Amino acid sequence: MSRVELNGISKSYGTTAAVRGVDLAVSDGEFVTLLGASGCGKTTCLRMVAGFIAPSAGSILIGGRDVTRLAPNRRDTGMVFQHYALFPHMTVAENVAFGLKVRRVGAAEAHRRVAGALELVRLGDYGGRFPAQLSGGQRQRVALARAIVIEPTALLLDEPLSALDSRLREELQLEIKRIQQGLGITTIFVTHDQSEALTLSDRVAVMRDGLIEQIDSPAALYRRPATSYVARFVGRMNFLDAVVTARSSQEQYELRLEGPDPQVFHALGRQSAAFVPGERVAVAMRPELVQLGSEAPNRLRMSVEKAAFLGSRWLIHGRAGGGTAIFVELPDGGPIPSVGSALDIGWRAEDVLLFRHDDDTRSASAGAILQGEPA
Structure with missing residues (x-):
């Protein structure tokens, strides 16, 4: 059994709480990613599992064994660091064998085992080379081989791909998933890259201010974010201010968009929260779910300001009534609206998400929030 459990884990530095009572269970053979912005507590959680940081409160179990106070070398985990941490004076084979030597393996x-690990990461012929003779991607493969050669109960990866270029990062994502699935090893992965998290994971835990905001499958996290923060952080999202004008059933809402030209929107409120007439809400819609034309449901008119080519699709930047920023994704191959033109767009009621109008949504509802781009 290689289940990893975090029970009420907290870590404080003086009066600053880095992690605040996190509960997390990673099942045997599961790949779970801790995703979040810098300072959210994701790396602190991982390092507490590894034993490099002692928790201020809570317990950590690996394979049913309480390891909270054990040294890192007694936890049966393999760690892959962001910057490889290879010994430059050792060959590739010697680097991979280091953990076995410490464990006094014959x-x-x-x-x-070293030969098998190098074959697994497709570096079978590189054992005699030194780290300086390798590319960045090859060094990270060596670091991965060193982590798995000791046959750990759990594999821990701390942003291992962040120093690589985008194409190599995508290639290694596939390699990591292939190896993890082949070994069936329980894995905790830390990243700030949402695309990486969605590609690799069985489940993703979005962290914020030392807490898990939501943990779910990649598809559920993207399609049904539980909070406005998760909606903003995972993927691209448009936000508009609105007031609930009617609730026709348990799930169906009529909304009036705020601004100089009020318009009516309809939404299926499939989140756990219920809203009442007169309540201010944030209306959220994914740019890729847009429908074009004057007959589109939940219709808006936007003025096109920019069209950015993204390869297989176009990202259209524009403004709706009142100056609110709107982003629309269109597949490549169709007509692309020209800058300065007016575009009729809309979303189906089932594609509209509603959130309470709190501090998060007030900061978001000035326009669309794009991961990695300013609002």
Whole structure:
């Protein structure tokens, strides 16, 4: 059994709480990613599992064993660091064998396991080279081989791909997933890159201010974010201010968009929150779910300001009534609206998300929030 459990884990530095009572259970063979912005507590959580940081409160179990106070080398985990952490004076094979040497594994067995680990990461012919003779991607493969050669109960990866260029990062994502699935090893991965998290994970835990905001499958996290923060952080999202004018059933709402030209929107409120007439809400819509034309449901008219080519699609930047920024994704191959033109757009009621109008949504509802781009 290789289940990893965090029970009420907290970590404080003086009066500053880095992690605040996190509960997380990673099942045997599961790949879970901790996703969040810098300072959210994701790396602190991972390092507490690894044993490099002692928790201020709570307990950590690996394979049913309480390891909260054990040293890192007694936890049976393999760690892959962001910047490789290879010994430059050792060959690739010697780097991979280091953990086996510390564990006093016999020479013949160590040789067999090192050869197997290097073959697994597709570096079988590189054992005699030194780290300086390798590319960044190859060094990260060596670091991965070093982590798995000890046959750990759990594999821990701390932003291992962030130093690589985008194409190599995508290639190694596939390699990591292939290796993880082949070994069936329980894995906790830390990243600030949402695309990476959605590609690799069985489940993603979005962290914020030392807490888990939501944990779910990649598809559920993207399609049904539980909070406005998750909606803003995972993928692209448009936000508009509105007031609830009617609630026709448990799920169906009529909304009046705020601004100089009020318009009526309809939404299916599938989140857990219920809203009452007169309540201010934030209306959220994914740019890729837009429908074009004057007959589109939940219709808006936007003025096109910019069209950015993204390869397989176009990202249209514009403004709706009142100056609110709007972003629309259109597939490549169709007509692209020209700058300065007016575009009729809309979303189906089932594609509209509603959130309470709090501090998060007030900061978001000035326009669309794009991951990695300013509002």
